[in-house]
Amino acid sequence: MRPETAIGLLADSARLRVFSAVVLGAATPPEAARAAGTSPREAATALRRLRAGGLLEEADGRLRVPEGAFEASAREASAREASAREPQPGSPAEEFRTGDPRRDALLHHYVRDGRLTSLPGPLQRRREVLRHLALNSFEPGRRYPEPEVNEVLRDWAGRARTDHVALRRYLIELNLLDRQDSVYWLRDDIWADFHV
The missing domain is CATH 1.10.10.10 (Winged helix-like DNA-binding domain superfamily/Winged helix DNA-binding domain)
Structure with a gap:
């Protein structure tokens, strides 16, 4: 029933x-x-x-x-509720799938179609959004020359009210990327779990 x-x-x-x-x-x-x-x-x-x-x-x-x-009835309701919680194609959870609904909602608010729409003001939220950007743009262990980093960040900054130079600076300041002699790489501790 x-x-x-x-x-x-x-x-x-x-x-x-x-x-x-x-x-x-x-x-x-x-x-x-x-x-x-x-x-x-x-x-x-x-x-x-x-x-x-x-x-x-x-x-x-x-x-x-x-x-x-x-x-x-309870089993059926429970099964339907679990099914409703599954990410639907095109939903924020489908797009990001971090396992954290708050993080997915944050990313959905600031990232659309793989591009930043803007940057959050609060530092921890900004760090989480930029962490997403870094993890989806740079490979661990690989070194990137500055022109290549600039190109990647220009793509991300397309709709945001910031430019690639500011993004690059934020990534360094927030300890998401390291830099030496105009060569950049992901920091090893970027995988640490941040909270929104």
């Missing part, structure tokens, strides 16, 4: 009271009507709907809740 079906059946106050009466031990329609405080006709209508919906059954002349009625 779909969770929406169970919720819909129990959304009516008379059906909810009759269902509760059966759960609490009412075994016949007259007992359910009395315990629920409804008329026999109202109880009969509620019981018919609850049986048709699969929330109640009658066995050996006694009303009862089918075993596992809610477990199946």
Whole structure:
């Protein structure tokens, strides 16, 4: 049974009271009507709907809740919820997949189509965005001459309100890249986990 079906059946106050009466031990329609405080006709209508919906059954002349009625609904709801949490194509989580929803949201805000849209003001957020840029632009252990670094950073800075020279300076200042004699490389500790 779909969770929406169970919720819909129990959304009516008379059906909810009759269902509760059966759960609490009412075994016949007259007992359910009395315990629920409804008329026999109202109880009969509620019981018919609850049986048709699969929330109640009658066995050996006694009303009862089918075993596992809610477990199946809970499993289905849980499976749908897990499926909804899976990244959808084109979603921020699909694009970045860092495993951290806050980090994915931050990157989605400042990075579009592999380009910076702007840089965050707060230092830790700026560092996280630039860390993403560095990890997606430079290979560990490889040395890059300054003209090559400039070319990569020009591509990133295309839509941002900053230029490649500022990006290069930030990458050095934030200890994401190292530099010596106009040669740049990723720092070994760039893999450390930063927090937004």
